[in-house]
Amino acid sequence: MKSKRNVYLKMKPLAEARKILSDAFPRFGTLEAETVPAPDAAGRVLAEPIFASVSAPNFHAAAMDGVAVKAEITFGISETRPGELIIGKDAFYVNTGHVLPDGTNAVIMVEHLNVLDEDRVEIEAPAFPWQNVRRMGEDIVATELLFSRNHRVTPYCVGALIEGGVFSVPVRRKPRVMVIPTGSEIVDWRKTPIENVTPGQVLDSNSYVLGKLTEACGGEFVRHEVVRDDLGLITQAVEEAVKGNFDIVLTVGGSSAGSEDYTREMMADLGEVLVHGVTIMPGKPVLIGKIGNKPVLGMPGYPVSMIVAFEQFVRPLICRMLGQPEPEPVKIPVETTRKLPSRLGVEEFLRVRLGKVGDRIVATSLPRGAGCITSITEADGIIRIPAHSEGIREHETVTAELLRPLNTIRNTLVAVGSHDNTLDVLADQLRADHGGLTLSSSHVGSMGGLMAIKRGVCHLAGSHLLDTEDGSYNLSWVKRFLPETAVRIVNLVFREQGLIVARGNPKGIQGIEDLAREDVRFMNRQSGSGTRILLDYRLGQIGMAPASVNGYATEEFTHMAVAVAVLSGSVDVGLGIYAAAKALNLDFIPVVTEQYDLIIPEEYFGSENMRILLDTINTGAFKSRVEALGGYSTEKTGEIIL
Structure with a gap:
């Protein structure tokens, strides 16, 4: 049986694909x-x-308040030989912007006049022609x-x-773009209440993103109604758009190699497929075609893929139509905070957070999935890893293309370490009270935060590392792993850590010992996180081997990700904070009240930005918002422990 899948047989490198598109429309020039x-x-x-x-101006105008004169009659006047001017004969009062009276060509400022009476003024310096005058046509x-x-x-x-x-x-004229969202799973949020959206259905955001990207380039767009996965319906929609008064037609989704991806077949039936697949990541599935002498592009359904494809292929078309050069991004050198492997043969557009730490701008990678729209909304820049490279080494200096102004990046506090929901509250409170200051958090676990401080790539780290010998938090770990780094430890919160389970606790889970049950699926946190250390400690206390836990090797990087896994039903239980369970209306079984601190290198502790952050966590507004999350105590928030 013949496969219905549209396998990428001849993917093109980015530069070649862009040239193919440009050459296919040689007269695709400026618009009427x-x-x-x-x-x-x-x-x-x-x-x-x-x-x-x-x-x-279309007349000679006074540029100052004072008197208008003919400059030549003032020649020879000085402090020792002051001159007297008769108002209405030798001098004429004018205000800024007034027409200069006939026969005058200078203005003496009112501050330089000695008024003798209403008819006479005295001056002690000569004027020169066109002094304090805006000349006609200036x-x-x-x-x-x-x-x-x-x-x-x-x-x-x-x-x-x-x-x-x-x-x-x-x-x-603005280039006109038709955007056609396709897919039987796509839901128009304007017509379907959110509570009626069922698992497997996807809210249509892509077509609006493409439309607004079009407008940002100087074009205008029309959004077609969602077209379900049907070759005939998709063909009809595209054919009508090509025959209409549109310059570019974009379909959204269906450009990949799946059995229900019909865009390539439609394009081949109506015109010519120029490119199917480009060796970039994200953005690989883009389709480029020519129908009725118009460019028709099949945009990937994953949002970040779609955005990259738009910026690499659609934006250049719109710029050409408007007679404009393609915008050149601002580029700066940055230093990577960790090793970033990449696939050979594919040019990767890596989204990164940036922050100035010491005398360097450091880059921390964001999630690389093409479906993670937040990986680009949270990004400060893009690092392009060439197709011939296997990745970037730790601490390597590379070029980043900025997505935000450089002054914003310079005013970013870089936090690396354990995840906690209060960091999101803190970031928002900082922006609300101090609009120019940003807190950027990267969640790599408590140990990852300490190592980031050791490498000098962050301003602060969130940590909740338990000392299993004496029950204290963070101090012994800091002394052990940062012996040569002067740091301060400031308490942020105390929080409830426990087992997150589905509403109603259908598996009847009571405590850590239930994780050994065969019918219980568990979601763990990453190695080096404080939560993982707590779990291992509790397992050791009751004599349970990690291998007995179904899902011990399955990891997530945030408490909210663990809670989502429980909510979705992919697991039955995870260890996390009460606030994450409450946020998703899940049940919670308390295990321990733990201390969550900020570890701050001494060299940044006295900085202005850090002072603002520490002042903010001591405000009533911040503490009230934190306590409203549930499962937190702010009794010692802001207390300097070390």
């Missing part, structure tokens, strides 16, 4: 003009050169070129247009 009022031209691209109709001269063709109009430019007597301007 439309006329808009000058104020509405901001953000638009001029279709014709613009020349001034009038001069600005800014704009009638008929001069204001802006050339293909200039993008800024709000500043609007002022020049109007001052130059240009009140309507010809601009390039």
Whole structure:
């Protein structure tokens, strides 16, 4: 039986795929003009050169308050030989912006006048021609070129247009893009209440992201209704769009190699498939075709893949249509905080958090899945790993393309270590009270946080490492692993740690000993996390071997991820904090009240940004928000332990 899967037989490197697209539409140039009022031209691209109709100013104008004079009559005046001017004959009072009286060519500032009476003033210095005067045409001269063709109009430019007597301007028509979401699983959130969305259904966000990306490039979009997985319906929608007044047609989803991915077949039936698959990650499944002499692109269904594909293929098309160069990202050198392996033969667009630690900007990798939209909303930059590379070494200096302004990155506090929900509250409180300061958290476990401090790649680390000898937290671990690093330890919270189970506790789990049951599936935290250390300690107390726990080797990196695993039913129980269970309306079996501290290197403890953070955790607003999460005590929040 013939397979229905559209296997990627001839994937193209990125540069080759971009050239194929460009060569396929050699006359895909600038668009025709439309006329808009000058104020509405901001953000638009001029279709014709613009020349001034009038001069600005169109008269000689006083640039200061004072008296207008003919400069030549003041020559020879000095402090030792002051001169007297008759108002209405030799001098004329003017205010800033007034027309200069006939026969005058200078203005003496009112501060430099000695008023003798209402008819006479005295001066002690001469004026020179055109002193304190805005001459006619000083800014704009009638008929001069204001802006050339293909200039993008800024709000500043609007002022020049109007001052130059240009009140309507010809601009390039906005490129029109049709966005067609496809997939039987896709749900239109405008029509379906969220409570009616069932497992397996997906809210359509992709088409709106593509639309807004189009607008950000200077185009406009129309969103088609969702088309289910049916070759005939998809073909009909695309055919109508190509015949309509659209310049580019984008389908969303169905571009991959699955048995229900019909975009390639549709494209081959209606026109020509130029590229199916590009050696980039994310973004591999992109489809590029030509139908009715128009570009039709099948965009991947995973959001990050789709965004990368748009920026690499659709944005250049829109820029060409508007006569604009493709925007060049700001690039800076950054240092990686850990080894980042990558696949040979694929160019990877790695999303990273950035922060200035000491004299370096350090990069911490975000989740690499193409379906993780938050991996790009939380990213500060992109590191492009070439196809010929197997990855990046730890502490290697590489180039990052910025997604945020550099000053934002310089004002980012980098936290690495154990996950806790209060860090999200703290990050928001900092932004609310101090808009220029950002807290960026990377969750690698308590031990990972201590190692990050040791390597000098963070400003602080969250930790809840239990000393199994005396029951204390963090102190002995800091002394053992950071013997040569001066640090401060500040309590953030005390929190309830325990077993997270489904609502109603259907498996009847009572404690750690139940993890040995064959019918209980467990979700663990990563090695080196404080939660993992706590579990191992408790297992040892009751004489249970880790191998007896069904799921001991299955790991997640945050308490919320463990809670989600329980909520989804993929596991029956996980060890985590009460706040995570409460957030998802799950049941909770307390195990221990533990201490969660911030470990702060001495060199950053006295910095202004750290002072703001420590002041914030001591506010009533922060403590109230934390206690509202449930399972937390802020009695010792802000207390300096070391």
